[in-house]
Amino acid sequence: MNRTAPASITKLEQQLLQPGVKGLPITMPLRQADIAAQHWNVLRAETGFPVALLKISALEHNLQWMRRFCAQYGAQLAPHGKTTMSPQLFDAQLSNGAWGMTLATAAQVQVAYRFGVRRVLLANQLVAPADIHAMLTLMQRDPSFEFYALVDSSAGVARLSQAAKKLGMQRPLPLLVELGLAGKRAGCRSTDQALALAREVAAAPGLELAGMEGYEGLLHSHDAKQDREAVGGFVGQLSELLRQADAEQLFTRDQILLSAGGSAYFDLVAAGFAQVKGLSRTVLPVLRSGCYLTSDHGFYNGMIAQLNEREGTAQDQGLRPALEVWSMVLSRPEPTLAILGMGKRDASYDMDLPRALLSHRPGTAAARPAALPDGCRIEKMNDQHAYLRLPEGHAIGAELEVGDLIGCGISHPCTTFDKWPLILAVDDDYSVRHAVNTFF
Amino acid sequence: MNRTAPASITKLEQQLLQPGVKGLPITMPLRQADIAAQHWNVLRAETGFPVALLKISALEHNLQWMRRFCAQYGAQLAPHGKTTMSPQLFDAQLSNGAWGMTLATAAQVQVAYRFGVRRVLLANQLVAPADIHAMLTLMQRDPSFEFYALVDSSAGVARLSQAAKKLGMQRPLPLLVELGLAGKRAGCRSTDQALALAREVAAAPGLELAGMEGYEGLLHSHDAKQDREAVGGFVGQLSELLRQADAEQLFTRDQILLSAGGSAYFDLVAAGFAQVKGLSRTVLPVLRSGCYLTSDHGFYNGMIAQLNEREGTAQDQGLRPALEVWSMVLSRPEPTLAILGMGKRDASYDMDLPRALLSHRPGTAAARPAALPDGCRIEKMNDQHAYLRLPEGHAIGAELEVGDLIGCGISHPCTTFDKWPLILAVDDDYSVRHAVNTFF
Numbered sequence: 025m026n027r028t029a030p031a032s033i034t035k036l037e038q039q040l041l042q043p044g045v046k047g048l049p050i051t052m053p054l055r056q057a058d059i060a061a062q063h064w065n066v067l068r069a070e071t072g073f074p075v076a077l078l079k080i081s082a083l084e085h086n087l088q089w090m091r092r093f094c095a096q097y098g099a100q101l102a103p104h105g106k107t108t109m110s111p112q113l114f115d116a117q118l119s120n121g122a123w124g125m126t127l128a129t130a131a132q133v134q135v136a137y138r139f140g141v142r143r144v145l146l147a148n149q150l151v152a153p154a155d156i157h158a159m160l161t162l163m164q165r166d167p168s169f170e171f172y173a174l175v176d177s178s179a180g181v182a183r184l185s186q187a188a189k190k191l192g193m194q195r196p197l198p199l200l201v202e203l204g205l206a207g208k209r210a211g212c213r214s215t216d217q218a219l220a221l222a223r224e225v226a227a228a229p230g231l232e233l234a235g236m237e238g239y240e241g242l243l244h245s246h247d248a249k250q251d252r253e254a255v256g257g258f259v260g261q262l263s264e265l266l267r268q269a270d271a272e273q274l275f276t277r278d279q280i281l282l283s284a285g286g287s288a289y290f291d292l293v294a295a296g297f298a299q300v301k302g303l304s305r306t307v308l309p310v311l312r313s314g315c316y317l318t319s320d321h322g323f324y325n326g327m328i329a330q331l332n333e334r335e336g337t338a339q340d341q342g343l344r345p346a347l348e349v350w351s352m353v354l355s356r357p358e359p360t361l362a363i364l365g366m367g368k369r370d371a372s373y374d375m376d377l378p379r380a381l382l383s384h385r386p387g388t389a390a391a392r393p394a395a396l397p398d399g400c401r402i403e404k405m406n407d408q409h410a411y412l413r414l415p416e417g418h419a420i421g422a423e424l425e426v427g428d429l430i431g432c433g434i435s436h437p438c439t440t441f442d443k444w445p446l447i448l449a450v451d452d453d454y455s456v457r458h459a460v461n462t463f464f
Numbered sequence: 465m466n467r468t469a470p471a472s473i474t475k476l477e478q479q480l481l482q483p484g485v486k487g488l489p490i491t492m493p494l495r496q497a498d499i500a501a502q503h504w505n506v507l508r509a510e511t512g513f514p515v516a517l518l519k520i521s522a523l524e525h526n527l528q529w530m531r532r533f534c535a536q537y538g539a540q541l542a543p544h545g546k547t548t549m550s551p552q553l554f555d556a557q558l559s560n561g562a563w564g565m566t567l568a569t570a571a572q573v574q575v576a577y578r579f580g581v582r583r584v585l586l587a588n589q590l591v592a593p594a595d596i597h598a599m600l601t602l603m604q605r606d607p608s609f610e611f612y613a614l615v616d617s618s619a620g621v622a623r624l625s626q627a628a629k630k631l632g633m634q635r636p637l638p639l640l641v642e643l644g645l646a647g648k649r650a651g652c653r654s655t656d657q658a659l660a661l662a663r664e665v666a667a668a669p670g671l672e673l674a675g676m677e678g679y680e681g682l683l684h685s686h687d688a689k690q691d692r693e694a695v696g697g698f699v700g701q702l703s704e705l706l707r708q709a710d711a712e713q714l715f716t717r718d719q720i721l722l723s724a725g726g727s728a729y730f731d732l733v734a735a736g737f738a739q740v741k742g743l744s745r746t747v748l749p750v751l752r753s754g755c756y757l758t759s760d761h762g763f764y765n766g767m768i769a770q771l772n773e774r775e776g777t778a779q780d781q782g783l784r785p786a787l788e789v790w791s792m793v794l795s796r797p798e799p800t801l802a803i804l805g806m807g808k809r810d811a812s813y814d815m816d817l818p819r820a821l822l823s824h825r826p827g828t829a830a831a832r833p834a835a836l837p838d839g840c841r842i843e844k845m846n847d848q849h850a851y852l853r854l855p856e857g858h859a860i861g862a863e864l865e866v867g868d869l870i871g872c873g874i875s876h877p878c879t880t881f882d883k884w885p886l887i888l889a890v891d892d893d894y895s896v897r898h899a900v901n902t903f904f
Contacts (some may be wrong), residue, residue, distance in 0.1 A: 041897055044574030049594030051574075051601045072571060072593040106809075106847060128848040129805065131512060134484030134491075148848065149794040151805070151867055152513040153487030153826075161491045176795050179866040209849055210795035210803045282490070309786075344898035355591040355616050363650045365591070366568065368814055369882055369904065384591075394800050407546060407878050408568040408588065409649055426619040435878060442809055443882070463484060464809065464885070 030140025033111050035075025036461060045078055045446050046370070059448070059459050061351045066392060066454040068348055069386035069429065073353040076444040081452055082346035083317065087120040089343055094121065097129040097309075102126040102145045102283070104314030109436045110447070111139035112460040113317060115327040121295040124170070126312040130155035133171070135463040137162055143170040145283065147237065147312060149180055149202070149210055156187045166195060166405055172234055172281065176211050181224045181231065198234035198392065200281055201269075203262050208242040215265045221270075222265075233274050235308075239446035240289050243350035248330055255289045256428025261263035270303045278305060285311035288327035291335055307366050308341050315437050318346040322376045322435020347447075349378060351410065353428045359421045360414045364430055370441040371432060377402045383424065391453070393431055396409040396420070402432065450455030470580025485886050486810070499888075499899050506790055506894040507833060509826035514791040514806040516884040518900065521892055522786035523553075523625045523757065527560040529783055530756050534561065537734035537749075542723070543565040544754030550887070551579035552900040553757060554769065562704050564610070566570035570595035575903040577602055577609065583722065586613040586732060587752060589620055589642070589650055596627045598677040604633060605672065611780045612674055612721065616642040616651050621664045621671065622854075628670025638674035639665050640721055641709075645703050648682040655705045659712075662705075666714040673714050675721025675748075680729050688770055695729045699736030708745045718745060725751035728767035731775055755877050758786040762816045762875020768781045787877055789818060791850065793868045799861045800854045804870055807848040811872060812879040817842045820852055822871035823864065831893070833871055836860070842872065 042051035048054070049064065049072045064070040066077065094101045100123035105114055114125055114136060124143030127133045130152070133144050150156055150173040162169050175181055181199075188197050188356060201222045205210020212218035218236070225233045238261075243254045266282050269275060282300060285293040290313045297309035315324045325345060332342040351366030373376045380400045384393035398417030414421045434440045441447070443464045448456045479495035488494070489504065489512045493903055504510040506517065512598060534541045539561035554565055554576060564583030567573045570592070573584050590596055590613040602609050615621055621639075630635050638678040641662045644651020652658035658676070665673045678701075683694045706722050724741060725733040730753045737749035755764045765785060791806030811818045820840045824833035839855030852870060854861045874880045881887070882904045888896045 042574075042578060043598065044571050044578060045570045046569075046904075048571075049598070051598050069478075069593050072594045072598075102599065129486075130484045131484050131488075132484075138482060138484060146806070148801075149866075150791045151794050153509050154512045158489070158491050158512075159683065177866050183867065204795075204797055207798070207801075208795055209846070209851070215799055352592045354591050355644075357616065357644055357650055357653055358647070361647075363589075365588070368879060374808055374813065406649070410650070426617050427623065439808060443904070464486075464883070 025173060029115055032139050033115060033227055036111065037169055041446065047072050047446065047448055048443060052308065056459055060457055062456070064456040065451060066385065067429065071431070071448065074264045074349055074442065075449045076370070077348045077350060077454070078318065078447050079346045079348065079452070080449050080457060082344040083116070086317055086319065086343050086346060087116060089122045090313070094311065097298050099294045099297060099311050102310050102312055103130070103317065103427045104147065104242055104312050105136055106132055108317065108441045109135060109462045110278045110441070110460045112462070113238030114139065114141055117317065123310065126314070130158050133162070136157060137169065144167055144172070145310065145312070146171070146173040147239070149176060150184065151175055151180060153187070156184060160187060160191050160193060160197065163195065163197070164191065172198045172200055174202040174237055175199045175221065176204065176223060178221065178224060181221065181228050185228040185230050193230055194214045196230055198232050198277065200212060200237040200283060201225065201233070202237045203236060203238040204257065204267055205242055208284050209239070211238065215261055215268070217267050221403025222269045222274050223272070226391070231354050232276055233269065234277055235283060236262055236266045236269065237283045239286060240284050240293060242320055242325040244288060251289070252292060255292045255421055256296060259284060259293055263296060263300045266300060266307070267303065270305070273304070275305060279308045280305050281308050281310055283310040283312060285313055287313040287315035291331050317435045318344055319343040320347065320435050320437055321345045321381065321433020345433055348382065348431050348433055349434060349440065351433045353426050353430060356424065356426055360416055360423055362412040362414060364410040365408070365412045366432070367405045370443055371405070372434045373405055374435045374436055374439050376435035377405060378410065378432035378434050380430055381433050384429045384431070385425070386427070386429060393429070469555055471559070472579050473555060476551065479718050481886065486884060487886065489886055494858070496899055499685060500897055501580040502896070504896040505868065506890060506896065507774055507824050507826060509792070511888065511896065514789055516880065516887045517790060517894070518758065518887050518889045519609065519786045519788065520889050520897060523556070524758055524787060526759065527556060528785050529559045530753070533557040534751065537738050538751040539734045539737060539751050541755065542750050542752055544568070544752050545576055546572055547754030548757065548881045548902060549575060549904050550561045550881070550900045550902045554579065554581055557757065563627050563750065566754070569820065570598050573611070575603070583610040584612070585752070586611070587723070589614055589616060591620060591623065593692055596624060600627060600631050600633060600637065601694055601869065603635065603637070604631065612638045612640055614642040615639045615661065615665060616644065618661065618664060621661065621668050625668040625670050630734070634787065636670055638672050640675045640677040640723060641665065641673070641760070643676060643678040643705055645682055645698065649679070651678065655701055658705050662709045662714050663682070663712070666722035671854065672716055673709065674708045675723065676702055676709065676715055679726060680724050680733060681726025684728060691729070692732060695732045695814055696736060699733055703736060703740045704743065706740060706747070707743065710745070711847045713744070715745060715796045719748045719890060720745050721748050721750055723750040723752060725753055727753040727755035727764055731771050756783055758877045759783040760875050760877055761785045761819045761821065761873020785873055787874055787880060788871050789874060789880065790869055790871045793866050793870065796866055800856055802852040802854060802864055804850040804852055806850045806872065807845045809847055810883055811845070812874045812876040813845055813864060814876055814879050816875035817845060820870055821873050824869045824871070825865070826867070826869060833869070847874070855867070
């Protein structure tokens with residue numbers, strides 16, 4: 025299953041990085057492929073700060089974990105690439121058994137295609153003329169490019185069918201009908217509506233019905249038991265829809281796609297999909313988790329802990345947080361306040377503020393960073409600064425100095441990846457081994 | 465005052481843009497300089513969506529407005545470049561009389577330097593070894609590069625002095641002492657503390673005291689009158705600090721820098737600074753507003769309205785919102801709900817959610833987009849989607865279709881610019897004239 029890295033990635037890494045790329049301590053251009061040879065270590069403060077880090081051991085653990093998980097449930101994985109938008113990470117996912125990549129926009133699909141991805145599920149409505157044109161053009165130019173998109177309205181079917189006709193497509197555009205949830209995002213609001221739309225797709229020139237899709241991740245609430253039941257119900261509804269469409273012989277391809285699965289409940293989806301049997305054609309269950317790859321120290325960490333419990337997985341054997349943002353103490357203006365050089369430009373703040381985990385003083389003998397004491401927390405961020413509150417009366421208030429390093433976990437990988445055009449990959453001792461690019 | 469665009473910007477615009485850059489409707493690489501020749505119009509849906517737009521007329525108005533404002537108060541402008549991080553916009557600011565650029569991190573300074581900026585105020589503590597090294601290296605390599613940084617601690621002074629010594633600097637590093645605010649961000653917590661630090665800077669080998677700095681923008685609360693008084697008090701304190709340091713002959717340069725001024729209260733700062741007279745050397749008041757350039761339809765719009773009132777400026781003559789994000793209706797799943805293809809990846813959400821302003825149906829005769837009726841509002845955003853709630857019982861609920869365009873204003877330019885590597889500049893009729901790059 026080991027792919028050769030696409031030439032476009034190799035070429036990308038031959039390019040010169042310019043001074044000014046966040047986290048890089050360079051004053052002259054440097055070939056990205058030469059980063060390893062610099063032997064930078066984050067704990068020795070040899071990088072720039074702030075710096076975003078991927079922990080290689082956690083990444084590799086998560087890649088293997090997900091591969092085993094999917095094999096166990098007989099599911100395929102099209103990880104959501106919008107999380108990282110990183111060619112090297114896409115490649116790692118595909119090299120570790122992923123069936124294809126999921127993406128959210130036509131622009132993201134173009135990036136993935138450019139870096140060698142040849143099977144894409146666009147888990148979104150495809151509506152804008154330029155976006156439709158771009159996707160159909162990729163299909164026309166490259167017969168090996170396998171592309172699927174969603175549809176939830178007659179207006180959408182009409183647009184896509186007309187565009188396919190206008191371009192004189194040699195092969196039909198495969199679509200999945202999106203089943204939605206009342207009060208939530210896109211998608212048909214009932215199985216009847218979805219089935220009617222599936223008939224339209226099957227009948228429309230230039231289109232073909234490839235499967236059914238939904239996104240159960242929107243069902244998250246603060247009641248885990250209720251969510252579990254709601255997800256189970258939704259997966260059942262989606263499966264039933266597939267069955268009805270099959271009974272009406274609306275599918276014409278060899279395989280029928282059945283796709284759902286964000287990063288919170290993909291075990292429930294996989295278990296539900298595994299029950300779908302006895303259709304006229306092979307059913308391909310496709311999960312789409314994006315955040316499994318790095319997990320986090322916040323929201324997804326909590327969801328993964330619940331998943332581990334449901335699956336009977338020991339917590340230390342489950343998915344591991346792989347993404348950290350390190351910054352330096354810039355100012356110690358008050359006894360319980362440290363100002364860090366990390367802000368909204370550097371770390372997620374949409375679900376929770378970053379979680380201050382570790383501190384380290386460069387130049388000291390300590391081989392490993394120390395855990396910060398309880399009560400240390402990022403209480404606010406501006407664009408370029410974080411406010412680290414230190415617990416009253418604790419020695420840390422006197423000890424923490426200007427120039428010390430603080431390692432933070434984040435909550436929600438998607439909104440941290442998109443703040444870093446380049447992310448450094450490190451060993452467990454925080455030695456920099458290579459870098460991955462992102463394209464947002 | 466019209467500069468020639470630096471060669472590095474010209475070269476940048478000769479580069480090929482690849483398919484996959486958000487907002488661009490291309491399926492083949494396109495030279496950035498050839499964008500104008502494509503004659504794309506946003507209202508005809510000829511761009512990709514979502515797309516971020518700069519309105520050229522508003523930008524030009526704001527550039528002129530600020531130039532006149534500074535001339536009126538005898539202040540210099542070093543606009544905060546962290547807002548846009550756009551070489552072309554930096555150049556427009558410098559061409560319109562800006563004294564230099566303010567930046568927040570060493571990485572940002574490197575970007576600005578690369579694109580021709582030769583006078584920089586780093587309005588932040590400079591602490592990380594790689595950052596110090598990079599800034600001193602720029603100073604060493606280029607005698608024409610004028611660079612100032614802040615300091616608020618003895619530890620900072622020691623680090624900078626040691627680094628300057630180690631590098632054998634030919635000229636001293638000019639520093640401004642940062643005066644802070646109790647409970648707020650970095651900066652000395654009293655004028656006594658600041659004055660003591662100023663003495664340390666003046667005495668430290670390799671450093672020189674260039675001025676005093678503070679940031680009154682942190683004083684924003686929900687009580688405008690109280691804020692005004694607090695800002696006035698802080699500006700007075702900063703000015704008094706400057707006077708004391710001058711009386712002690714701590715300044716040795718021809719000019720003494722006195723800098724404050726975000727985008728909310730820069731009129732109060734300018735008025736306060738204009739009172740600082742009779743020192744032993746010329747005082748150079750430097751304002752640092754970054755958001756004046758585009759203003760917004762949210763937080764800064766409100767602050768600018770207050771500023772207009774204080775200044776006696778007619779509201780339609782004040783700074784104008786220049787930044788919009790346009791997206792397409794992807795789904796109309798419920799009578800009062802439209803799902804847009806614009807999310808946290810595309811528009812600010814830290815201060816307020818985007819404000820839905822306009823709608824337009826491509827292909828219709830309407831020359832201008834229509835104002836959305838009251839009660840239309842973005843009520844939520846996911847990573848790649850927005851939820852546009854339509855008012856109950858209004859015709860818009862039946863009229864708005866899949867494929868219609870929605871134009872949104874944003875709140876907080878800094879957190880929208882950083883989501884777009886390329887932003888299209890448009891005329892008032894939404895014809896695309898050129899594009900500007902950003903480097904985050």
